[in-house]
Amino acid sequence: PACDGDGAAVYGVQQASGASGGDAGAEMGDMDAIYEARILASPRRPVTESNRDAHTPNSAQASPARSPLPKRDVISDRFIPSRRGGNLQASFALLPDEQARKAHNARNANNEAESSESKEPVLDAYSLLLKSELLGCDALAMEKGLGDRGPASPLQKNLFRFKSSRPGRDENAPYSRSPVGMDSQRLLSSPRAQIRKISTVPYKVLDAPALQDDFYLNLVDWSSLNVLAVGLGTCVYLWSACSSKVTKLCDLAPEDTVTSVSWTGRGTHLAVGTTTGEVQIWEANKCAKLRTMSGHQARVGTLSWSGNTLSSGSRDRSILHHDVRVPQQYTARLTGHRQEVCGLKWSFDGQQLASGGNDNKLYVWNTHATTPVLRFNDHNAAVKAIAWSPHQNGLLSSGGGTADRCIRFWNTQTADALNCIDTGSQVCNLAWSKNVNELVSTHGYSQNQIVVWKYPTMSKVATLTGHTLRVLYLALSPDSQTIVTGAGDETLRFWNIFPGPKTKGDSVESSSLLDVSSKIR
Secondary structure (H helix, E strand, C coil): CCCCHHHHHHHHHHHHHHHHCHHHHHHHHHHHHHHHHHHHHCCCCCCCCCCHHHHCCCCCCCCCCCCCCCCCCCCCCCCCCCCCCCCHHHHCCCCCHHHHHHHHHHHCCCCHHHHHHHHHHHHHHHHHHHHHHHHCHHHHHHHHCCCCCCCCCCCCCCCCCCCCCCCCCCCCHHHCCCCCCHHHHHHHCCECCCCCCCCCCCCEEEECCCCCCCCCCECEEECCCCEEEEEECCEEEEEECCCCCEEEEEECCCCCCEEEEEECCCCCEEEEEECCCCEEEEECCCCEEEEEECCCCCCEEEEEEECCEEEEEECCCEEEEEECCCCCCCCEEEECCCCCEEEEEECCCCCEEEEEECCCCEEEEECCCCCCCEEECCCCCCEEEEEECCCCCCEEEEEECCCCCEEEEEECCCCEEEEEEECCCCEEEEEECCCCCEEEEEECCCCCCEEEEECCCCEEEEEECCCCCCEEEEEECCCCCEEEEEECCCEEEEEECCCCCCCCCCCCCCCECCCHHHHCC
C-alpha cells in the first residue's frame, strides 16, 4: 500500500533496507565497532556551547557511514608530584629515628635491652641505605651530619613540584658491580661511631657459700691492687684477680660474724665490721690484725674510707669517724638518723659524706659539723645505694628500697633535686664508671637485674640477668671496666660492662657501616 508524506518515506527506507539484506547488516556492524572504538579512545569532555553541535545529532542531516576518527587529545587533571630529593620526614612531620626507637622500646620494656643491642645496628644500616636510595643522598647526609655542608633547612625544597632535579651523572655506573649507587656507597663507608657490645653473660662465676641474703650488709669490696674481699659468715676471704688465688684473711668464730668490709685507698689494709659493733683493721699481705676500734652498740653494716679517716654506720643509728693515726677509738660521732644506717659514701674530694638510713632519709655531712648540712626526704624506702659522680663535683645519686624503687640525683652544691627514675625494682647498689659518664645499678625484688644507665639521659645501655635472688652486693674493678655482683644465691658473677679509659694514642677514626675489605674472605 502507498502512504503519503513521512509514512511513505519511512516505508521506502524500510523497503530499501530490506532489499539490501546482508550488505546493510555488515555495514551496521562496522559502524558499531567504529563507534565503540571512538567511545573508548576519546576522553570525556563536558558539553559546552562551542561543541554542542558535535555532540548533538542533527535529525535533518544524515551522518556518513564511515567518518574519519577525530584527532586524539589527552586531557587530564591528575597531577603526580615528584618527590625525589624531598625531605619526607620534615614534610609529613614524621617522628625522628631516635624518638621512634624510644617509643618502640617503651612498648617493649621487658626485652628492650637484648633486642635493641642486636637489631639496632642492622636496622640503622638498612634504614640509612633505603633512605639514600629513595630520598637522595645529599639530604640524608646533611641530616645525619655526614655531609660537608651545613644542615639543610627542611623547608628549602618544595614537596610538590613539576620538575625533579636531575641527579649528577656517574660515569662509572655502567661498570659498577654494586647494587647501590656511588652516593650510597660513599654514605655507608663514611666514619661512624663504634657500637659497644656488652655481653649479657658473666665471664666468670665463683661460688660464695654462706654469703648472707641481708639487704643492710656490705660484704664485697674490690681494692686498688686488684684483690677482692668477701665476707662469708664468720670469715673474710681474699681473691686475687691476677692469679685467682684465694686467701683466708680471718675467722671471727664463734663469737662474731662479718657484716661489712672496705679497702683503704692504697689497697693494703682492710676494715672489717662485725655484729658486735667492732671495727677491725687488717693488713692484707701479712693477714694480721692491726687494731680493733669500738664505739658502736650494734652491728656495723657499712664502712667508707677518706684518706686516714674511716667512717662506720651502725644499727645503733650513729655514724663514727675513726682516725687510724690516733689512739682514740673514734674522733667524732654523728647522729641524725632514726633507724639503722645502711649506706655511707665519701665524695672523691673528701669534703662531703653521704649517709642513707632505714628511716628513708638521705643526709649529707661535711668534715666539721656533727649535724647534717643537707637533708633529702624524697625516698619512700630504705636508702642503701649511694654513689658520687667522678665526672661532676657535687653530683650525688641514691636508690630506694622495695617501696620506692627510684634512683634520684642531687646537686649537693645547690641542694637541688635533679632527676628521678623509677626502675621498677628494689635498688640495692649504685656505682659510677670512671671512664664514661655511665652508672650501674643492681636490683632486688622483683626482677633481680643489673642495669647499665647512660647519664644524664638515663637511657638503658644494657640489662643483665642471671642471679636468682636479690643482687645485694656490688664492687667495681680498679680499671673501672668490670663489676662483680653477689646475691643470696651464693654466687659471685663478673661482668665486663664499661669501656676502658681513653688514651692519647686512641684513634679518633671509627669504622664504617660498609667495610667491604674486612668482610670479604
